[in-house]
Amino acid sequence: MAAFIPITVYLNHKPMVVASIADAEMALQQPWPLLEKPSRLEAIRMIKECLAGHCSHQAAFAAFKVAASEQGLLKRKRPSVGLKKFDGVAEDLM
DSSP, X not given: OOEEEEEEEEETTEEEEEEEHHHHHHHHTSOOSOTTOHHHHHXXXXXXXXXXXXXXXXXXXXXXHHHHHHTTOXXXXXXXXXXXXXHHHHHHHO
């Protein structure tokens, strides 16, 4: 299965790294704040379609990210120290 840039979702206040369709399927089986929210149900449908070979991995993973985002399960991490330094250097070059 195709791998993606990993995202971290927080289910029951515990982080879960999702980097593939299989990971997304496993995450969708966990308790979510709103189980019947249309975007979650659409993500489940898209994952099943993807596993059956009827839609792309990218479309299914995007549906998962939308569902997780709408339910507040994605948290933005602060930039690392190295990234902050790189940003400073890049600004100096501009």
